[in-house]
Amino acid sequence: MRADARKNRDHVLAVAGSAIAEQGVEVSLRDIARRADVGLATLLRHFPTREALLDALLRAEFDEMTAKAGELEESASPEDALVLWVRDCVAWTTEYRGATVLMAAAIKDPDSALHASCVTLRAAGARLLHRAQEAGVARHDIDGDDLFALIAMLAWLGDQPALAPRAGRLFDVVAGAVLEGAARVGPAASGGSGAGRG
Known part of the structure; x- marks a missing residue:
């Protein structure tokens, strides 16, 4: 060019x-x-297309968050790495009003210009989640898809003027549910039969 x-x-x-x-x-x-x-x-x-524009706009952010996931794996505890990374994802996604709706659709649409970036971001989060699960500090009944959906949900919440004041507290509630559930839903507690879930 x-x-x-x-x-x-x-x-x-x-x-x-x-x-x-x-x-x-x-x-x-x-x-x-x-x-x-x-x-x-x-x-x-x-x-x-609009998605091509948004992909170009967000790609640097996607790449930065993917790289940050790798850095946090090396520098932070599994629990802190997961929470810090999700918090940052929610923060920058909220900056672009309505982006979460497009991202949620793009993750399921291979033809979307945003698809590849969303898949890469989801994989980075899934690695941090798996690391926390292996360490016994995150519940085992969620996966990378669930984490991606939680990020989209929390970013959407922050995007709503009437609800935004609650966003920080509800982030802590959700983070606590993901982390504090570890003892209840881990492999030892479930015994492989699903007991202790929900």
Whole structure:
């Protein structure tokens, strides 16, 4: 990509990030093009769909969170690593209003531009969860899909003006449920028959 084309693309992404933070992911592409002072055709040449634009915007965040999961595996206890990583995921996802709806759909749609990034993020979280489960500090009746759904749920909560003030406390409630349930639902407690769950 030529330097001027890359500069134009980066400018569109920066403007799109601000627009989505203000108005949510449903902001019109035409409005983004107008704010960026480019033609709609130019925007669509770089980003043919809304999901392609969002993927480009979020990919750096996805990559950073995936890398952070690896760092936390090396530097933090299994319990702390899991909670810190989920908290950060919820925080940056909430910055882009409505992104959680697209991410929840994209994880199940291989044709989505966001699919690969969401799958990678889910795998990073699943590794941290498995590590915590192996250490006996996280319940064993949830998996990476559940963790991804919990992140989406908590980010959605923070995205609702009427509910956002409760988001921090409810994050702690959910984190406590994931971690404190370990003794009740671990392999020894369940005996392989599901006893002790729920």
